[in-house]
Amino acid sequence: MPSENDTRDLLCRLLQAFYGRNWVSGTGGGICALNDEGHMLLAPTGVHKELVQPDHFFTIDVRDGSVVRPPKDETLRPSECNSIFRAAIVERGAGSVMHSHALSSVLAADLAEDRDHIAIKDLEMLKGIRGVTNRDVHVLPVITNTPREFELTDQVEAALKDERYAAACAILVRDHGAYIWGADPMEVKRHAEVYHFLFEATVARARS
Numbered sequence: 001m002p003s004e005n006d007t008r009d010l011l012c013r014l015l016q017a018f019y020g021r022n023w024v025s026g027t028g029g030g031i032c033a034l035n036d037e038g039h040m041l042l043a044p045t046g047v048h049k050e051l052v053q054p055d056h057f058f059t060i061d062v063r064d065g066s067v068v069r070p071p072k073d074e075t076l077r078p079s080e081c082n083s084i085f086r087a088a089i090v091e092r093g094a095g096s097v098m099h100s101h102a103l104s105s106v107l108a109a110d111l112a113e114d115r116d117h118i119a120i121k122d123l124e125m126l127k128g129i130r131g132v133t134n135r136d137v138h139v140l141p142v143i144t145n146t147p148r149e150f151e152l153t154d155q156v157e158a159a160l161k162d163e164r165y166a167a168a169c170a171i172l173v174r175d176h177g178a179y180i181w182g183a184d185p186m187e188v189k190r191h192a193e194v195y196h197f198l199f200e201a202t203v204a205r206a207r208s
């Protein structure tokens, strides 16, 4: 297990990389990872994600979402993704989760129309998702947006428990974005890169 300082540094580098891809622009989106105590390091809300520093993370108790250690900067507030990230950790054993506001994730969710899911298939990049092959039809849940981010938690928990989505490492939120998880921050990096490619490819094919 990497040191907590290394994990904090890596989360900042990933936020910068995700910002460069327009996945966490306009202060939207977020990231978390477990530290070596099993607590969740959670980025602050309402800040420019490419400017988050290693000492800006909140340390959160995964069981109840309470703040174990706040950052020194008292103006910072924990991300509204708190309860959603914890649901992915508890239900799926995730060690890290990212939240994207990418346009491709919004357009991919539109493809669900009146269904509660989309199906992705016939793409080599599917192999980049843990346990998935390029012959699989990969089904992702699509949930409905709410006025406040934490109000998505019930829908997220239902999707995480739904057997139809057992292979999914992502949830799409209509008109909003996506949550993408993995065993650790580097798997989240891979899954985020792969899923955004899959979103872009599926949207482009639907238009052609």
Ligand SMILES: [Zn+2]
Residues within 6 Å of the ligand: 028, 029, 099, 101, 149, 176, 177
């Ligand atoms: Zn959001």
